[in-house]
Each structure stands twice: as C-alpha cells, then as structure tokens.
Amino acid sequence: xxxxxxxxxxxxxxxxxxxxxxxxxxxxxxxxxxxxxxxxxxxxxxxxxxxxxxxxxxxxxxxxxxxxxxxxxxxxxxxxxxxxxxxxxxxxxxxxxxxxxxxxxxxxxxxxxxxxxxxxxxxxxxxxxxxxxxxxxxxxxxxxxxxxxxxxxxxxxxxxxxxxxxxxxxxxxxxxxxxxxxxxxxxxxxxxxxxxxxxxxxxxxxxxxxxxxxxxxxxxxxxxxxxxxxxxxxxxxxxxxxxxxxxxxxxxxxxxxxxxxxxxxxxxxxxxxxxxxxxxxxxxxxxxxxxxxxxxxxxxxxxxxxxxxxxxxxxxxxxxxxxxxxxxxxxxxxxxxxxxxxxxxxxxxxxxxxxxxxxxxxxxxxxxxxxxxxxxxxxxxxxxxxxxxxxxxxxxxxxxxxxxxxxxxxxxxxxxxxxxxxxxxxxxxxxxxxxxxxxxxxxxxxxxxxxxxxxxxxxxxxxxxxxxxxxxxxxxxxxxxxxxxxxxxxxx
Numbered sequence: 001x002x003x004x005x006x007x008x009x010x011x012x013x014x015x016x017x018x019x020x021x022x023x024x025x026x027x028x029x030x031x032x033x034x035x036x037x038x039x040x041x042x043x044x045x046x047x048x049x050x051x052x053x054x055x056x057x058x059x060x061x062x063x064x065x066x067x068x069x070x071x072x073x074x075x076x077x078x079x080x081x082x083x084x085x086x087x088x089x090x091x092x093x094x095x096x097x098x099x100x101x102x103x104x105x106x107x108x109x110x111x112x113x114x115x116x117x118x119x120x121x122x123x124x125x126x127x128x129x130x131x132x133x134x135x136x137x138x139x140x141x142x143x144x145x146x147x148x149x150x151x152x153x154x155x156x157x158x159x160x161x162x163x164x165x166x167x168x169x170x171x172x173x174x175x176x177x178x179x180x181x182x183x184x185x186x187x188x189x190x191x192x193x194x195x196x197x198x199x200x201x202x203x204x205x206x207x208x209x210x211x212x213x214x215x216x217x218x219x220x221x222x223x224x225x226x227x228x229x230x231x232x233x234x235x236x237x238x239x240x241x242x243x244x245x246x247x248x249x250x251x252x253x254x255x256x257x258x259x260x261x262x263x264x265x266x267x268x269x270x271x272x273x274x275x276x277x278x279x280x281x282x283x284x285x286x287x288x289x290x291x292x293x294x295x296x297x298x299x300x301x302x303x304x305x306x307x308x309x310x311x312x313x314x315x316x317x318x319x320x321x322x323x324x325x326x327x328x329x330x331x332x333x334x335x336x337x338x339x340x341x342x343x344x345x346x347x348x349x350x351x352x353x354x355x356x357x358x359x360x361x362x363x364x365x366x367x368x369x370x371x372x373x374x375x376x377x378x379x380x381x382x383x384x385x386x387x388x389x390x391x392x393x394x395x396x397x398x399x400x401x402x403x404x405x406x407x408x409x410x411x412x413x414x415x416x417x418x419x420x421x422x423x424x425x426x427x428x429x430x431x432x433x434x435x436x437x438x439x440x441x442x443x444x445x446x447x448x449x450x451x452x453x454x455x456x457x458x459x460x461x462x463x464x465x466x467x468x469x470x471x472x473x474x475x476x477x478x479x480x481x482x483x484x485x486x487x488x489x490x491x492x
Contacts, residue, residue, distance in 0.1 A: 054197075054201065055097050055098060055099045056097050056098045056099070056123055056190065056193055056194050056197045057098075057099050057101045057121055057122045057123050057197075058098050058099070058100055058101065058122055058123060058124055058125070058126055058190055058193055059100070059101055059102035059115070059118065059119045059122040059124070059125045059126070059146070060100045060102060060103045060104075060125075060126045060128070061102060061104060061106050061112070061115070061125060061126070061127050061128070061137075061141060062077070062080075062081045062084070062104065062105040062106065062128045062130055063106055063127055063128065063129055063130060063131075063134035063137045063138060063141075064077040064080070064081075064105065064106075064107060064129075064130030064131040064134060065107055065131050065132065065133035065134060066107060068131035068132040068133045068157070069132055070131065070132040070155060070156065070157045070158065071131065071132075071155035071156060071157075075130070075131060077105055077107070077130055077131065078105060080130050081105050081128075081130070084128055084183075084186075087183045087186060088186065091183075091184070091186065091187050094187035094190075095187065095190065097194070098190060098194075101118050101119075101121055101122050102115055102118045102119060102122065102125075105130075106137055107137075108136075108137070109136045109137050109139070109140040111137075112137055112140040112141055112144075113140065116144055119141075119144045119146060120144065120146075122146060122193075123146075123147070123193040123194075123196055123197045124146055124147040124148065124149065124190070124192065124193035124196070124476070125141055125144070125146045125147070125148040125149070126148075126149055126151065126186070126189050126190065127141055127148055127149070127150045127151070128150075128151045128152075129150060129151065129152035129153070129156040129157060129159065130156060131156060131157055132156075132157035132158060132159070133157065134157060134159060135159045135162060138150065138159070138166075139166075142166070142173050142174070142175060145174065146174065147174045147176075147192060147193060147196065147476035148173075148174055148175050148176070149175075149176045149177075149178065149189040149190075149192070149472065150163065150175060150176070150177045150178065151178045151180075151185065151186060151189060152177065152178070152179050153179075153180065153181050154179075154181060160177070160179055163175070163177045163179075174475065174476050176189075176192075176471075176472045176475060176476075188468070188469065191341070191342045191343075191469050191472070191473075192342070192469065192472040192473040192476050194341050194342070195337075195338050195341030195342050195469075195473050196223075196341075196473070196476065196477065197341070198289075198337060198340070198341040199223040199224060199225050199334075199337060199338065199341065200223065200224035200225070201224070201289075202225045202226070202289045202290065202337050203225070203226040203227070203228060203286070203287060203288040203289055203290075204225065204226070204227045204228070204288065204289070204290045204291075204292060204323075204325075204330065204333050204334075204337075205228050205230045205282060205283065205286060205288045205290070205291050205292070206227060206228065206229055206230060206292050206293075206294070206328055206330065207230045207231075207232070207235055207291070207292070207293040207294060207306075207310075207328070208229065208230075208293070208294035208297065208298050208328045209294070209298040210294060210297060210298055210328070212227065212229070212328075212330060215227075215330060216330075218413070218414050219330075219334065219414065222414040222477075223334075223414070223477070225334065225337070227330060228286065228288070230282070232305055232306070234282065235275075235278065235282070235306065235307070236307065238278035238279075238281050238282045238285075239274060239275055239278040239307045239308075241278070241281065242274045242277045242278050242281070244270075244274070246274075246277055247270050247271075247273045247274035247277060248270055248273075250273035250274075250276065250277060251266065251269045251270045251272075251273045254269060254273065254312070254384065254396075255269065255384065257370075257379070257382070258382055258383055258384045258396075259381050259382065259383050260383045260384070261383070261384045262383055262384065262385050262386075262397075263385055263386040263391075264384050264385070264386055264393070264394040268308070268309075268392075268393065268394050269312075269384065269394050271307060271308035272308045272309055272311070272312040272313070272393070272394040273312060274307070274308065275306070275307055275308040275309075275310060275312075275313050276312050276313035276316045276317075277313075278307075278313075279291045279310070279313040279314075279316075279317060279324070280313075280316070280317065280320075280322075283317070283322060289322055289323055289337070290317070290322065290323030290324065290325060290333050290336070290337065291310075291313065291314065291317060291322075291323070291324050291325070292314075292324070292325040292326070292327070292328050292329065292330065292333055293306070293310040293326075293327075293328060294327065294328035295309070295310055295326065295327055295328075296326075296327045297327070297328060308393070308394075309387060309392070309393030309394055309395070310324075310326075311326070311366060311367040311387065311393060311394065311395040311396075312394050312395065312396065314326060314367050314369075315367055315368065315369045315370065315395075315396050315398075318346035318347075318369040318371070319346070319369055319370055319371035319375060319379070320375055321340075321344075321346075321374075321375040323336055323337065323340070323346070324367075325349060326349055326365065326367050327349075327458075329349060329458055331410060331411055331412070331458070332347070332349045332410065332458050332459075332460045334411045335347065335409055335410050335411045335417075335460040336349070336460050336462075338409075338411065338473065339407070339409065339460065339462045339466060340462075342466055342469040342470070342473060343462055343463070343464050343466055343469065344374055345372060345373060345374045345462050345463050345464065346369050346371070346372060346375075346462070347460040347461060347462050348363065348365065348368065348369060348372060348400075348436070348438075348460065348461045348462070349365055349367075349458055349459075349460050349461075350363035350364055350365045350408075350434075350458065350459055350460070350461060351363075351364050351365055351433075351434060351457050351458065352364070352457065352459060353433065354446070354449075354450050355439065356446055356447065356450070358425070358439065358441065359441055359442060359446045360422075360425065360439050360440055360441050360442060360446065361408075361422070361439075361440050361442055361446070361449065361450075362428065362433070362437055362438070362439050362440075363408065363437070363438050363440060363459070363461055364433045364434040364435075364436065364437040364438075365434045365435075365436055366385075366387045366388055366389070366395045366397075366434045366435040366436065367395050367396070367436070368380075368382065368395070368396050368397060368398030368400075368435065368436030369396070369398060370382050370396060370398055372398070372400055372401075372462075372463055373401070373463055380398050380399055380400055380401065381398075381399045382396040382397055382398045382399065383396070383397045384396060384397075385397045385435045387435075388432075388433070388434055388435055389434075395435055395436075396435075396436070397435040397436055398436045399427045399429075399436075400424060400427055400436075400438050401424065401463075402424050402425065402426065402427060403423065403424060404423065404424045404463050404464075405421065405422075405423055405463070405464055405465045406421065406422055406423070406424060406438075406440055406461050406462065406463060406464070407419060407420075407421050407461070407462050407464060407465055407466040407467065407470070408420055408421070408422070408440070408459045408460065408461040409459065409460055409461075409462075409466075409470065410455065410458065410459050410460060411479075412455050414479075415478065415479055415480060416479060416480045416482065417470060417474055417479050417480070417481050417482070418454075418455065418459075418482050418484050419466075419467070419470060419481065419482070419483060419484065420442060420443065420444060420449060420483055420484045420485040421442075421443045421444075421465050421466075421467060421485075422440035422441050422442045422443050423440065423441050423443075424438045424439070424440055425439050425440070425441045426438070426439035427439070438461075440461075442485050443485065444483065444485030444486055445485055445486070446485065448484075448485055448486065449484050449485040452484045452485075453484065
C-alpha cells in the first residue's frame with residue numbers, strides 16, 4: 001500500500017482476528033467480551049502498534065531446479081509451488097497485513113538479480129526450498145542484505161548441510177532456517193519481519209520534562225522508532241476536549257466489567273477514564289502508537305500536574321492493541337513494541353521479586369491489562385483498585401491466567417536483549433507489593449536468574465514462549481540475546 005493512511009482510516013480497514021493474525025478489510029467493530037467493554041472501543045482494534053501507515057512487505061521466493069535428483073527428478077516445480085500457495089491461502093488470516101511484493105518461482109541465480117529492486121522494498125525475504133541445486137539461488141538472495149527466513153521441508157535437497165556454515169560466515173548472513181514439515185511455521189517466518197516493520201513505523205509519546213534525546217536518537221537510528229516529548233499543556237488540552245458524557249460512559253463500562261470496585265471513588269474513575277480517552281485522541285492526532293508518562297519522575301508530586309492517574313489509560317491502550325507504558329520507561333516501551341510485533345499480545349511491565357522455594361519469580365505492577373491474551377480475546381477478571389504505593393488513583397488489578405507460558409524480556413540499549421521463560425503458577429492476591437501479580441515458575445536455573453540480574457528492575461512479560469521468535473528477530477537486528485536463567489549466555 002503506497003499511500004499513507006491515517007490511524008482512523010486504517011482502523012476502518014483492519015481488525016484483530018487472532019493473537020498473531022492481522023485482518024485487513026474488516027469494517028465492523030469486534031464485539032466486546034462479556035462484562036468488559038471498556039477495553040473494546042468504538043473502532044476496531046489493532047493487534048500491534050506500528051502497522052497502520054503501511055503493510056508488512058515480504059518477498060516470497062520459491063527456489064527449485066527442473067529435473068533435480070531430490071526430492072525426485074519428476075517433480076513439477078509449479079505444482080509444488082501451488083501446494084505451498086494452498087497453505088498460504090489456508091492461513092490467510094496470518095498474512096492479512098502482508099503484501100508479497102515478490103511471489104515467484106526462481107530456477108537460476110540470474111533470475112534473482114532481476115528481482116533485486118523489488119526485494120529492496122521488502123521488510124524480509126521468505127525463501128522456500130523446493131529441490132536440490134538451489135544453493136546458488138540462496139546465495140544470490142542473501143547478497144540483497146535483507147533478513148531472510150529459509151523454509152526447507154525434508155527431501156527438498158542436501159543443501160541443509162551448508163546452512164549452518166552460511167549463518168556463521170564472517171560477513172554474518174541474515175539467515176534463519178526452518179527445516180520442518182510444519183507448514184504453520186510459514187506464518188512464524190514473517191513475525192520478525194513484522195516486528196522490524198512495526199518498530200520502523202512506531203511512535204512513542206512521552207509526557208515528561210526530562211531530556212531523553214540521546215536515547216531517542218540512538219533508537220531512531222537503529223530501528224526507525226520515533227519518540228516525541230509531550231507537554232503537560234498538550235495533555236490538558238486533550239483532556240478538556242473529551243465530553244464528560246463520554247468519560248461517564250467509559251467509567252460505567254469499566255465498573256460494570258469489574259469484579260469489584262474497592263478503593264476508588266466514582267469521581268476518580270470518571271477522571272481516569274477521561275484521561276484514557278484523551279490518550280487515545282492524542283495518539284490519533286499525532287499518529288502515535290504508544291503513550292507513556294513520567295508518573296514517578298517529573299510528574300511525581302501526587303500527579304497533581306496531571307488531571308488524573310494515567311494507569312487506566314495505559315491498560316485501555318494495551319487492551320486495544322496499541323500501547324501504554326508506566327513511568328516513562330522507554331526501554332520497556334521498546335520491548336513491548338517488539339514483543340507485540342512478534343506475537344500480537346501486549347506486555348506487562350513489572351517489578352520482580354524472588355521466591356526460590358517455588359523455583360519462581362513474582363512479577364508485580366499496579367497497572368494490569370485485562371486483555372493480555374490479545375485485543376480480540378476474552379478479558380481476564382479484574383478489580384478496580386488504587387495505586388498501592390500512593391493509596392490513590394485508579395488501576396485494574398488483573399488476575400491473569402494460571403498455566404500460561406510467559407516470556408519476560410528487556411531491550412538493553414540497542415544491541416542486547418535479556419529474557420527468560422516460565423509458567424504462571426499463581427496470581428497472588430496479597431495486600432503488599434503492587435496490585436497485579438503473577439508467580440512464574442522459571443524455566444532454567446532460578447538461582448542463576450537472580451545472580452545474573454542486572455540492568456535495573458523493570459522487565460516486560462508477554463503470554464507465550466517467544467524464544468524462537470526473539471532469536472530470529474535478534475539475529476536480523478544484530479542484537480545479542482541472553483537467557484538470564486541459563487548457565488551460559490544464549491546468543492542469536
């Protein structure tokens with residue numbers, strides 16, 4: 001899609017239909033889940049920040065040599081290509097935000113040269129190995145310098161024996177390989193391209209008086225992500241522009257969806273909802289994808305500088321498929337955008353504490369997001385509470401799903417990603433620590449995890465095991481990937 005779309009125009013053309021699916025062409029609103037309509041706004045939702053100006057562009061190249069010995073000299077390459085095309089059609093929801101700018105059968109390296117201009121416009125290349133003799137074609141594809149995922153089913157040829165060497169080459173080929181008959185991995189292949197695309201188009205609005213230009217410039221240079229300082233006056237203007245009737249309606253939805261309203265007054269809930277609607281308006285007007293506020297920094301003084309606490313607004317944006325991040329934590333904001341691009345689900349920024357007796361880490365923060373499973377999925381149960389440390393404001397205390405696999409990560413600078421995985425075994429409901437809490441049984445060495453801990457307190461957690469997705473993304477963006485709970489570093 002060449003033309004630039006406004007967010008509202010894009011929202012009229014796209015709706016989330018699965019936690020990793022990006023449906024285009026759907027003009028109707030996704031029905032809200034029972035009880036919680038506050039997180040299902042009037043317009044359809046986005047699955048991930050960033051994908052509203054243009055679609056993800058992928059060059060799909062089928063590699064095969066007529067009459068090759070493997071898988072068989074009688075293989076009809078065009079017929080084989082059509083079998084794969086049938087798989088893409090079957091999974092069309094997974095590719096609904098994707099434009100295949102190249103979709104061709106290539107039988108010689110020279111043909112790749114003719115496609116270089118089209119490949120240059122792609123976020124990545126999906127190469128599909130059909131027969132023996134395709135190594136020269138692959139090598140020519142890699143000279144384009146684009147992130148490339150190679151899908152090679154068994155019997156496609158003996159070239160797999162060289163793929164590892166190509167990955168380890170001194171020039172650092174941007175190549176990831178999938179040697180499998182699991183055709184659902186064709187959808188997984190485009191996830192790192194999607195995350196790269198979303199980073200390039202994302203914009204974070206940061207309400208603060210602090211100077212973050214050094215970090216913003218480094219991030220812009222590496223990923224293309226924009227970071228914009230927002231003044232208090234801009235927030236106040238947006239807040240005052242929201243009709244009281246809209247704020248009241250939003251408050252009724254949050255109250256109706258809650259298990260219980262514990263501390264907050266109705267007045268505070270209405271004010272928080274008015275600010276939440278103002279955040280959405282600001283993102284709309286400035287073509288932003290994530291909002292963060294320096295609520296524990298330059299806006300600290302009991303948030304009297306703000307019309308209300310921002311927490312409910314962050315939870316609402318996350319549940320919509322956009323992004324809200326606490327404490328002007330730009331590092332965690334970047335991490336969430338990456339993870340949303342990979343899995344289509346929001347992140348949960350958290351303050352961890354350890355419980356080694358359960359081989360576990362407890363991840364806690366006052367701001368919880370009801371739709372951690374994705375904007376189109378049923379919301380988790382929640383109560384409306386005050387901020388624990390401040391004993392005021394409004395936050396959703398969310399009870400996440402026990403048994404869920406999780407990935408917890410944090411982007412450090414522009415060239416390192418820390419992560420670990422685990423399973424939610426409890427959702428503690430205690431009058432200490434932050435309001436929303438999950439106890440995660442750690443995969444790996446829990447002692448090693450706390451002994452290795454560095455780079456501050458915050459981490460960002462998503463549902464699902466994103467290990468393989470992170471490995472591919474980190475290889476393509478030249479980021480060192482470190483498993484904090486592993487005996488030795490795991491590098492991409």
